[in-house]
Amino acid sequence: MDTAAPRTTGPITYREASLDDVPVLVPLVESAYRGDSSRGGWTTEADLLEGQRTDAEGVGAVITAPGSRLMVVERDGDIIACCQLEHRGDAAYFGMFAVRPELQGAGLGRQIIAEAERRVRELWDAREMHMTVISVRAELIAWYERRGYRRTGRMTPFPYGDERFGVPQRDDLEFELLVKELV
Numbered sequence: 001m002d003t004a005a006p007r008t009t010g011p012i013t014y015r016e017a018s019l020d021d022v023p024v025l026v027p028l029v030e031s032a033y034r035g036d037s038s039r040g041g042w043t044t045e046a047d048l049l050e051g052q053r054t055d056a057e058g059v060g061a062v063i064t065a066p067g068s069r070l071m072v073v074e075r076d077g078d079i080i081a082c083c084q085l086e087h088r089g090d091a092a093y094f095g096m097f098a099v100r101p102e103l104q105g106a107g108l109g110r111q112i113i114a115e116a117e118r119r120v121r122e123l124w125d126a127r128e129m130h131m132t133v134i135s136v137r138a139e140l141i142a143w144y145e146r147r148g149y150r151r152t153g154r155m156t157p158f159p160y161g162d163e164r165f166g167v168p169q170r171d172d173l174e175f176e177l178l179v180k181e182l183v
Contacts, residue, residue, distance in 0.1 A: 017062075029059070039043070053136050053165075053166060120182070127182055158175065
């Protein structure tokens, strides 16, 4: 990933990722969630998980899977964010959401999630957006609640022992399903 600070003057644009984007997208996702670079933003999981968040194989699988899109967000030609959109019947799944840490907290995430919701309604006539969030991430869950998502109390276990998803630093991690009705 280009380590120069992205320009923040131009409009943002959206497009679907291609496999050519994988070498930029993997470090983008890693920088938003893991390691010291993630501490520059507020979405870090660095205190909960060490190790990788994703890899080239995982990002490539999202790009090529049927019913899946990886939306890339660019400003002035720089990839600054991404998110996964997956068709699941009447719902869509929202995941792999990453914004460059130095750009977090300025309203960009709010714009991206609104565009993602618009796109899944248009693409798949989705009636709900689903996502899973590590249940101990209270600040992040509160952010999604302010965007209209509701906690369901439906939990799935964290994949302990599978280092493809990181190395947990505590033993109480699980994912909670959040849902938003799309009007």
